[in-house]
Amino acid sequence: MQVKNPLYKDQGIHVITSIFTVIDGVTKVLLVKRKNSPFKDMWSLVGGALYNNEDLLDGVKREMFEKTGIVNIDTYFSGVFGKKDRSPVKRMIAITYIGIIDSEKVSFLKETLKTSNADWFAIDKIPKLAFDHNEIVKEALKSLQENIVNTDILKALFPSGFTIPEIQRVYESILDKKFDRRNFRKKLLSIDLIQDTNKVRNFKGNKPAKVYKFKKSKISKNVF
Amino acid sequence: MQVKNPLYKDQGIHVITSIFTVIDGVTKVLLVKRKNSPFKDMWSLVGGALYNNEDLLDGVKREMFEKTGIVNIDTYFSGVFGKKDRSPVKRMIAITYIGIIDSEKVSFLKETLKTSNADWFAIDKIPKLAFDHNEIVKEALKSLQENIVNTDILKALFPSGFTIPEIQRVYESILDKKFDRRNFRKKLLSIDLIQDTNKVRNFKGNKPAKVYKFKKSKISKNVF
DNA sequence: GCAAAAGTGTTAGGAGTACACCCATGC
């Protein structure tokens, strides 16, 4: 059915992901430079228009692959952006997501058909972005903060496990907050979310630290 | 710009509200019967297609007015539904909301241009609904449960204030859970959310109960 | 042996939970 009513005509859906990582205790987001209008040559988040023949998460993954070459990362719903003038081209509603990857294990393409210069930007040094992406990444960070205290969303950052001092720095970076070492360890161990791997690894100091990994289980109560 | 690419053509946005109330300790949702295809003569939630010239919340309010005559109720974001086949007509993404009204103070139209038989349905007696509205109302109830422990969303239910035993029954109905009277009162008073009005009112017993009202402030931590 | 970070235990305060009795009113 072709809709003629101009009130409804030419609407579209953006699926947009804020891809985060933490490098040396600094939370960063992946930005790409647009090759096409609108907002040609401006930085933007990873995403684009949803196709009719795909579900939302399929579109998220396809866009992520097309614009960064990244495959197979877990994404989590963040929010909806729908101001009527948010796109200069036509009426677009944005459904937004967060993704997390280990920047050392996952590589991305610097250049694709539609993007160039892909790179990590510290969350306090994000340039002016295309569309309403500055707002979107701000809300995504808020979603991420809520998610890390509730879910195992961080597991993608530590494919080979983590030591407690190491993951504490990540929590502190994302939540922008310091924790007492002893209480942090106690709490993280008290919830049934992580388990010992009988390995050790050096992080900062000279004394090797025990390596933990996330369990399969999920939790639903607040952690911090 | 008219988009020709069939991958993007003919997409649309639904804005859909689950309007809740609590009557005699039973949580109910407002349903209307559709007069038009698709899903003609089936029950559905209140909502419809967003226009190009309105923001999301404007569309929510317009649809609510068009299909129930209700004006001016607060709405809260609930979720997004976007399965590719959720509408038989064309690709539609649903942005969903919750609304709360006092069924004694706010009246609605039984019949409108596009709907008929509007009525309250207890949440455990909801019939089969049009589109994916059964799923939507289920998630909306979950959102409502999360919201009543975090916000003053219930204030719309009590335009002239409430007694504590009265609002306790509402919490118990929505959360489907019983609370100890003394602890309920203590907690509700301990968070800085409600205030005494120096009035009294009879609810169930013969002893008049103090009437409270919500403060302007919001809170951000869990209540129950 | 010393610097640097890892690892551990105790205590005090606050929030949540369980629980029993008196109060005000209508009839």
Place this chain on the structure above:
DNA sequence: GCATGGGTGTACTCCTAACACTTTTGC
């Protein structure tokens, strides 16, 4: 005066937050 629900206080438990010392290793 009695039945009905409204209003209050206390003790116990558990979670959280504050805090200091010992251990392991590299140099």
